Amino acid sequence: MEQLETKLKVSNISKTFFNKKDYFTAIEDVSFDVKDGEFLVILGPGRCGKTVLLNIIAGLVEKTSGSVIYDGKEINGVDPEMGMVFQKTALMPFKTVMENVELGLKFSGMDKKKRREICQKYIDLVGLQGFENSYPNALSGGMKQRVGIARAYANNPKLLIMDEPFGALDAQTRYSMQNEVLRIWEQEKRTVIYVTNNIEEAIYLGTRIVLLSKCPASVKAEYTIDLPRPRDMVSDEFMNLRTKISENTDLSV
Ligand SMILES: Nc1ncnc2c1ncn2[C@@H]1O[C@H](COP(=O)(O)OP(=O)(O)OP(=O)(O)O)[C@@H](O)[C@H]1O
Ligand SMILES: [Mg+2]
Structure with a gap:
């Protein structure tokens, strides 16, 4: 090996x-x-x-x-x-799914078009397409967890x-x-x-x-x-x- x-x-x-x-x-x-x-x-x-x-x-x-x-x-x-997916995902309640997923990239200064493209890829990947503009209180527990996973992946962690x-x-x-x-x-x-x-x-x-x-x-x-x-x-x-x-x-x- x-x-x-x-x-x-x-x-x-x-x-x-x-x-x-x-x-x-x-x-x-x-x-x-x-x-x-x-x-x-x-x-x-x-x-x-x-x-x-x-x-x-x-x-x-x-x-x-x-x-x-x-x-x-x-x-x-x-x-x-390092990127972390927590046991219980904490989302920003007044931000949409897309805004929650793009937080890290926005913080790093990436322009909107680029970060939206990356985040959309991971939103699709975790099966949340169509919910980009929903707020966390409208999501089930499993869907919130998926947002947490998309958010972690979008930041492109090495670990x-x-x-x-x-x-x-x-x-x-x-x-x-x-x-x-x-x-x-x-x-x-x-x-x-x-x-x-x-x-x-x-x-x-x-x-x-x-x-x-x-x-x-x-x-x-x-x-x-x-x-x-x-x-x-x-x-x-x-x-x-x-x-x-x-x-x-x-x-x-
Ligand atoms: N800040 C803290 N102060 C005191 N004790 C703590 C603290 N954080 C965790 N503990 C204790 O450490 C132990 C391990 O907690 P931990 O959350 O790591 O367990 P876990 O294996 O993740 O459990 P679970 O499977 O329920 O997620 C528990 O008894 C917990 O009460
Ligand atoms: Mg635990």
Whole structure:
């Protein structure tokens, strides 16, 4: 197999939250690499520390110890090359779908014609054509999530970080969105870090899975998934892998 370059190196990350009387450790000594062009899935039970970990990688939350190296440089703060799709998309309520998607590009000074062209492409890609002029309160939860995805893609991030982006969607929409994300990843060769608590989703999407323990999150195992795509969720190989990973998974607490 060709040797891929390391895009991101997460080393010995720990995070303890302190308040006046107490402290709480959410992440304990987590290390893993993400290779350029990889679709890395972080799989972990509910409330194990997945969002905190992603926020540390994205420079949104301070770590207690450890380091995050992106393209050879230590991250301190938000890096414009990273794009994040949050677990719950926050949209600007008084801006339309198009205006929400184009915010980052507008901020960067791109002219209107160019940014509208780019944003339209991603609005179409996530299946929101016809809703460009709608306001968020007229959209379903799944549609809002799609706006968040279009917005993240439109900024052309080199590293796309997705935090359980489809957790709130119905099964059918979720499946079609997973395939969209794979299609864009295959077409545009971006590096993706994708968080989920769902084993099937992890095996369906990932080139590799980093399995986290229950809170405080530590790395329990890593699995390289080299099943051919599109992956058949009821094939023997898929089911065997599912059994193997679930035997090693902590129950949600
Ligand atoms: N700012 C904070 N102060 C104190 N504790 C926090 C803070 N942020 C998160 N935590 C705690 O850290 C733990 C992990 O939270 P986190 O949101 O990362 O979990 P998660 O794995 O993303 O959960 P879910 O699957 O529900 O999204 C939780 O117990 C949470 O209460
Ligand atoms: Mg979370």
